[in-house]
Structure formats: structure tokens, C-alpha cells
Amino acid sequence: MAGGGQVEKRVKYKSSVKDPGTPGFLRIREGMLLFVPNDPKSDSKLKVLTQNIKSQKNTKEGSNKPPWLNLTNKLGKSHIFEFENYPDMHACRDFITKALAICEEEPNKSAVSTSSEQLSIKELELRFKLLRENSELQRLHKQFVESKVLTEDEFWATRKKLLGKDSIRKSKQQVGLKSMMVSGIKPSTDGRTNRVTFNLTPEIIFQIFAEKPAVRQAFINYVPSKMTEKDFWTKYFRAEYLYSTKNTAVAAAEAAEDEELAVFLKPDEILARETRQKIRRVDPTLDMEADQGDDYTHLMDHGIQRDGTMDVVEPQNDQFRRSLLQDLNRHAAVVLEGRSIDVESEDTRIVAEALTRVKQVSKADGETTKDANLERLERMSRLAGMEDLQAPQNFPLAPLSIKDPRDYFESQQGNVLNVPRGAKGLKRNVHEAYGLLKESILEIRATGLSDPLIRPEVSFEVFSSLTRTISTAKNIIGKNPRESILDRLPKSTKDEVLHHWTSIQELLRHFWSSYPITTTYLHTKVGKLKDAMSNTYSKLEYCGRILLHMVYCTISLRY
């Protein structure tokens, strides 16, 4: 916005030319004009936003008129301010001009967006973002769209890929679950009052329900019929505490007393059922022998306990024990599955029910039909066949086809290009030709090397032409023959040449796509493109002249 500050002048406000005028103060600030009359009782206080000002007129200094500034707002109403002197008026006028200029840019931008019906704000933002990021694109855009050679739509028509990719990218991302084990949270303990406080967030509740389906089922069954949510969670955390103490005897005792607590302490039946089903569906043709050696969980001295201790557990209390591995594996499996429901609700009951529903649906999908089962069994028996017990199979053989290499090297039957004849015409008779050759050899054997071998003037000519070739080649190509001539130009010329190249490409693309010309719109478009192209051509000619001049200068320096 216009560089800060405000203008405050003593003026007289007239609502029309004939009005004598109310004296007061005019304060012009960013975006706003405020007129406060001297007389507090007068009701001609005026507040005008600069956005609403359409135009301003002022009286000339040289004329005999008093310094007036006339502001017209969008509704057509005009406000006339009479200043004390001309410099004041000019100051205000300049300020307003600046403010108006700024306001003008914004309505233009919004006009663009309103005129094209199907464009969303989002797409416009995307366009602006692309233009900002890619300066080459911005240059092309400025050159063509703003000079009215191409319209916005045509410009962006070929760049759908650029526009589309961004929006797709943004909408597809799915947020996953945390890999941290939130369900194994440690509570905050208060040593003085011996109270332990657990903080439960919906995220934690979701994780607990996802990992432990028995808890979820228990929640649905017990709450709110048998106990409140708070009780439920208290019992749950009591069970967790019992697990962590590893005191299986106590756990067994409490389970015997409290039925609900027992639910938490028992191994998860639902989970076990699901796992059994999964195992049933595993393909038995896998090589189970290969990972027999890996099954270490049932060996002695294995299995990671929570705190590294090992203790022996009575068999009937075995079910009250849980290992860290089990928890980790279950958590990992849940995280990998991802978020199966989209319900984000504070109410735990809703979450629990949604999860149950999802699980039921997936279970129903998973159950295989009878046909599918038969097919699986058939496939298994086919794969499990033992190779050495089977009958020898005679596969139909296809011969290896490698083309005879002699064909390349010896084929003399190629179509050859028409080639201009030699200097003396062609002797078709081979024998004659050989005869001539042999004659030459005999001649040289007899007469020896020609004397003089080479005439000095010829030698000199050869020398000078070679020198010229080498020095010009060095100037044009440079030491490295693979260096491109563009790299030797000054950077600004090189950029300009490359920009002309991209703009010509763009123009040509639009030009050829407009053919065949069937409507007048296409006709005008083609005409505009042609003009733009000839424009660029003349610019390129100019660049070329600079380049030639440069080359001549460097060459002439050599001599």
C-alpha cells in the first residue's frame, strides 16, 4: 500500500457546487477518507473508503477558481472539498491517486476470476503458483497472454498435466496410524496419595480398540449396561497393571473374583479366532521346512519379557502371561492395516461399533466360497507334486533362431543411393581397370618417385589453407569440439536466444493446431500468431547479427 502515513488538512466540505461548505478536517488514511466537521452538532460527517472512489477532479492552479477537489464515488455521488491553498490540495490529490492506483489492481484480478465461469479459485491459485515457480513459463505467459496473442485458456490448455498433477497429489494423501505404541502408555503417578492417573485420548482409545478386539467387544457388551465408561477403563487399566507386575498368581486370583476383569486378563479370544482363520487360508505349498529353524519362541530361554526377567509360571496361570513380542506384533499389524474407519468421534461407543462393523464386513469378504476352496485345493495338489516321481515331460521344442551372421557381412544386394560419377566417367570393364592399375605400378617401379615430388607453390597453398582451417575452426568451435556454440555467447544473448526458441515452439504448436481453418476465430488467431512469429524472427535476426559480428571480431584479432 502507499507508503503509510496520513494526510490531514483543513477543508470545507461541499456536497454540491452551490453548497457554501461546512468547515472541518479531512483525514486521509490508508484505505479511508474521513471528514470531521468543526461543529460537532453538524451531521455532515463523512467517511469514504478509497475503494469506492471512482475518480477525482480538481481545479487548476492557474485559474481563478478556489482549490477544489471533487471526488466521485461509484454510486455517482460527488463530494467536493475546498482546500485552503493549492499545495494542500495537491498533496491530498496525490495521496488519493496512489490509493486509487492500488485499488485498481485488485479489482482487475478479481474481474479475471469472475469472467471465466468454470475456473475455481483453487485452480487460479494453482496457476499463479506455477507461474511464480517457473520463471520461463511466466515469461511466456507475459509475452503471449498479456499481448493478447493467446488467451488464458489456450495457454493453459496444453499444460493440463502441470495443473492436474498438483491437485491430484493433494487430495490423495491418507494419514496413517502412529507407529508408537500409544496403548502401552505409562500413567502419571502421585507418590503422596498413591494414586495413578491415566490420560485417555480418543487416539489411544482407537488404538486400544483396534489392537484388542476382545476389549472392544467387552466395551460394547458392558457399557453402558453394566458399568460406566470410567469404571470400564479403570478395570482395564487394573488388568494392565496386573500384567505389568507379572504376578500371575495374583492375576489368577483377581480374575476368579471379578468377571469383567477376567475378560481383560484372558487371552484375546476374538484375535485368536481371526488368526486361526488366517492360518487356515495360508498356502501349504510354502516351504515350511525352510523356516523351521526360525521358530525360537517355543524354545527355552527365549521370548523377550518386558523387563528382561525370566520367571517360571505354573501351567494353569499361563494364560495370564503376555509377552512384549505379542504386543509389538499386534501393534505392528494394526498400524500396517491403516485406518480402517473414518469416524472421528469423541464417543468411544461409536468408535467401537464402527470398528466392529468393519471387522465383520472384512470377515464376510474373507470367507471363501466352496468353489474357491476347491480351486485352492486343486492348485495346492498341483504345486506339491514331487519332481522326481513324475513322468518325463516332453515339452515341444522351438528351434533357436539366430540369423546367419554371414548375411550382414556378405550381402552385396543393397539398394544404394544414386551417387554422382567420378571425374573421368566409369570404366565398366573390370579387366581394363585392373590393367590400368598394373600399368601404373610398373611405371613407378621403372621411373621411381616423381621428381619433384611436390611443387613448392602447391605446398605453400596447402600449408596456408590448413592454417586457415585450423585457426577458424578453433575460433568457431573452440578447443573442445563437443562444446556447443551457444555456450560461447554472453549469457544474456544465450538466454534470449533460448527464450525465443521456446516462444516460437509455443507459437508453432498453437499455429498448427488451428489448421484447418474453419471459423473466423481461428482465422484471427492464426493471423495473430503469424504476426507474433515474424516479430520473434526479426528479434532473432538481430541476435544473429550480433553473433556474426562477435565471430568476425575474434577472427580479425588473429590477423
Place this chain on the structure above:
Amino acid sequence: MPAIASKQYSDDVSLLVLLLDTNPLFWSTTSITFSQFLSHVLAFLNAVLGLNQLNQVVVIATGYSSCDYIYDSSLTSNHGNFESNGTGMPAIFGSLLKKLEEFVTKDEELSKEEVSEDRIPSCLLSGSLSMALCYIQRVFRSGHLHPQPRILCLQGSPDGPEQYVAVMNSIFSAQRLMVPIDSCYIGVQNSAFLQQASYITGGVHHTPKQLDGLFQYLTTIFATDLHSRGFVQLPKPIGVDFRASCFCHKKTIDMGYICSVCLSIFCEHHKKCSTCGSVFGQSKLDDASSASDKKRKAPST
């Protein structure tokens, strides 16, 4: 291109393998006679041998139907006593010329009677390149101490597109052996094979304009050994003709179809690659027009 340090016993000792074009059908059409040409070449060889006592020269004749070794300066029998005619022919080249004559006779016997095309047929460049490379390989295996080899190809006959594959194979072998192939083309048009050979192997290619100054060209450009080329400016061609010939008709093309499995080049669309047998898919050029992704829009306003 410098050879590995252990292989050289002096920086500038070179082994020059000269491939001499003796295609009679070319020599019957040139402005310079074969005998004049030979005198330039023999003087040049003498000059190369004179540059360093340990330099070696091998000459291979590239004929119309065959190739053969004509001269090897390291063979002691060449330094022997040949009757010098007293007419200025250095005795050292007596055996070269004798062998050349024998070769031409043999070549004539092997060649076909008529020449049906109306252009000058090509010489067997691929054959002589292979022979040169075999000789050089033998030199490499002879021990640590040997001169730095290079190949100079003096040719006037045009390229035979049917030899494209063989010539390219030789060029790549030379590249791997780090042997530069220089080429001096004295024919009428440009030879794409020789340009490519020099470009790929790091040699020098030049087309002399004045054939009666051939000796000057040879001694200025092609006599420098490999070590000295590091600090001598030799003429470089502005561009290289990289066109290939197609495998089906052996004609030179610059746009064609390539099998993605074995990289064989074809000039027209085939259903199956004739080299490796892979089946090609549908050609995508049959449908869409060139400006298919541009929609012609009527104005929306």
C-alpha cells in the same frame, strides 16, 4: 590417445598401419594417377620411418575383392639387397611394389566380371581394418616394449553400406584397444564411415582439396605421433555424419525403426525383428495425428 605407460619405450615411437585403397574402379576415374599417388605415399612412409629409428610401418592393401599385407618394415628381409634401378626408387620399397603387383593380380582373379551398378563400388574397408587390428593385437601381446600403434586409412572409394555392421564393429574394437584411426579421404563425396571412425576413436579426419599436394597433407597432419598430438593443433571437422545403414536393405538412413531388444536398425516397419526374433507391437503412429493433444476450442465468450 596415450597408451598405458608401461607399454611405451619412448614417447614418440609409433607403429603406423597404412590401409591403401587399391580399388581399380576408383583409380580409373581420378584426376591423379595411381603412380603419382604412390610416389606421394611412399615418400610419406619414408618420412615416417625417418622420424624415429624405432618407428614401424605396415601397409595393407584394400582391394576390390580381397585385402592383404603388402609391407612390414620390421621384417629384416626388406632391408636386404634389391637391385636398385638407379632411377631414384629407394631400395627399401622394392619389395612393397613387388608385393603390390602380385596382390593386384590375385585380386583380379577373385573379382567378378561385370560391374552392374552405375556408381563406383566400394573397397573392402572392413576387411583391411580387421587385418590391421589383428596385427596390432599381436604387437600388444608381444611384450611391454612396443611402439604406439595407429591406423591411417587412405581411401577414395565410397562407403559400402553393406559393410556398415562390420566396419562399426572394427571401429569399436579399435576404440577399446585405444588405437586411433586417422582417415584421409581423397574421393568425391564424404565418407560417413571414415568420419565416424575418426570421431569415435579419437583420430584425425581430413579431406584434402588439392590432390597434387597430397604429400604435404600427409606430412603435416598424419605424420605426428600420438604423444605429440597433445600439443599440436590438427584440423578438426566441423560436424560428423552419423548416419547408419538399415539392416534389411543396407541403405543409409537417418530416421528409422530400432528393435528394443537387440538394437538392430530397420528402415520400414516390420512385424518381427530379423536378428533376434522378437515380435514388435503395434505402431502408435497409425492413429493419432501429430497435434492430437491440442483441442480446437471455439471461443467461450
